[in-house]
Amino acid sequence: MSTPIVLSIDLDGTLLIEEREIHPEDALALRRPLPVTLVFATGRSLESARRVLERAGLYRDEPLPFPLVLQNGAAIYRAGEILEAYFPIPLEAEARLHALVPQFPDAAFLWQGLDGAYLEEITPFGLQAAERFGFLPRPLSEAPSGQGFGKLMCLSDHPEVLQAFAQATQNLPVEGSFSLDVIYEVTRQGVNKGFGLRALLQRLGLPHARIVAVGDGDNDVPMFACADLAIAPSNASPRARAHAHHIIDRQPHGILTPIFELLDAKRWLDT
Structure with missing residues (x-):
């Protein structure tokens, strides 16, 4: 029996x-x-992922047809946007x-909650x-009580502010990483893309699949750690590049063609 590849x-x-x-070659391959x-693994919520893919001309009138690791592993879905598990930030950590x-x-x-995004400050x-x-945020005061939040994004165009916030969270029971130079993201302690991917594959009956992980940000490094093959595009962060087995230039033919x-x-x- 061949070994499945994720x-x-x-x-x-x-x-x-x-x-x-x-x-265009990636869009064609996805059709x-x-x-x-294929698993989409992103820091985005379902709402945001759907919106940005629709902007790109994909999946406008159908649920996303692939399994999903969203909110940096805090929410995992089966194909068709079926929620499999949710790992919100504990209330004590949220309060802090x-x-x-x-x-x-x-x-x-x-x-980020399961039902949308809410802005504070x-x-x-x-x-x-x-x-x-791709978010349509509402004021935090409108968030349903008790829903829990899978991820917090600190957004600033001042790098020193993000660094200071990252430092301030070091002693909290949370996990943090930079996804872009203007975003520092926080999830429940131990929850990251690698955790979410492993949890999803266990539930999909694919615990022994070969894993190919592809990403460009620091928040992709935990996913690289559980992969048999880690790939970063040439525009990736220094940390992501350092942990990748291969670097791919996505300009000529997109990212999927060179991966295949x-x-x-x-x-x-062939196996």
Whole structure:
């Protein structure tokens, strides 16, 4: 029996160019049957992932047809947008994060729940960034009580502010990482893309699949750690590049074609 292959791929900076465009060859490949089990692994919520893929002309009138690792592993879904498990930030840690927010007036804080996103401490840059990444945020005061939040995004165009917030969370029971140079993300302690991917594959009956992980940000490194093959695009962060087995230039043919060529050269697609 052949060993199944799971291709877990990040969206922003990897599959998506400028947060809303997909290389034409990648778009074509996504409309065809694939020789692997494809998983989208992203820091986005379901709402945001759907919106940005619709902007790129994909899946406008159907649920996303692939399994999903969303909110950096806090929410995992089967194909068809069927929620499999949710790992929100514990209420005690959430309260301590809320207490930190007033210390950072130059940042906006976007809380992601299953039903949408909510802004705390709104800034012009925060609103712009939320729209850029496909969110339609509401004020935090409108969040349903008790729903829990899978991820908190600290948004600022001041790097020193993000560094200070990251430092301030070091002693909290949370996990943090930079996804872009304007975003620092926080999830439940131990919850990251690697955790979410392993949890999803266990539930899908694929615990022994070969994993190909593809991403460009620091938040993709935990996914690389559980992969048999880790791939970063040439635009990836220094940390992601350092942990990748291969670097791919996505400009000529997108990201999927060179990945499949690499897998074919390794004879993984023949086993």
